Amino acid sequence: MAGTHLSIRIDLENGDRIGPGKIALLEAIRATGSISAAARKIGMSYRRAWLLVEEINHALREPAVAAETGGRRGGGAAVTPAGEQLVGHYRTIESHVRAAAGGEFKAIGKLVRPEGGRAKPQG
Numbered sequence: 741m742a743g744t745h746l747s748i749r750i751d752l753e754n755g756d757r758i759g760p761g762k763i764a765l766l767e768a769i770r771a772t773g774s775i776s777a778a779a780r781k782i783g784m785s786y787r788r789a790w791l792l793v794e795e796i797n798h799a800l801r802e803p804a805v806a807a808e809t810g811g812r813r814g815g816g817a818a819v820t821p822a823g824e825q826l827v828g829h830y831r832t833i834e835s836h837v838r839a840a841a842g843g844e845f846k847a848i849g850k851l852v853r854p855e856g857g858r859a860k861p862q863g
Contacts, residue, residue, distance in 0.1 A: 744849050746841070748834055756799035763830050765792055766823050769805055773816040793817075800826065 749759035761784075768778035779789035797803040804823030808816045819827070838845075 744845055744852065746834065746838060746845075748830070748837065750830070750833075752799055754799060756795065758796070758799070758826065758830060762792055762796055763827055765789055766796070766804060766819055766827050769793075769817050770819040770824075770827075773808070773818065775805070775817045778817075796823070796826075 747760050749757055751757055764782050765778055765784070768781045769775060772778045772781055775789050775793060776786045779786045784792075793805045797805060800822055802822040803820055804826055805817050806820050808818050
């Protein structure tokens with residue numbers, strides 16, 4: 741692991757959740773134009789990615805991902821304006837929290853045992 745980092749999960753009023761995995765998936769779909777290519781890019785199965793897209797779309801008033809039809813390449817997927825807004829808001833929250841908690845992250849880092857320095861069981 742590359743140091744102490746922050747993971748934010750937002751528990752929505754409707755019971756759904758938005759966290760780093762779903763946001764990474766939306767960003768990968770934006771970059772690749774495809775759910776299957778996005779899944780490969782982030783090391784996720786296509787089925788898992790498809791289920792997460794369904795969860796995200798169900799959680800929002802408007803879908804975050806829309807299928808694109810046909811053409812020479814056979815379609816794909818696109819992140820919608822609602823999906824773009826979701827990613828933007830999530831990344832803004834993340835940025836604000838990091839900025840506000842910078843000192844605490846450093847303090848926690850000083851408490852953490854260095855890699856390879858696991859405590860040995862007593863006895």
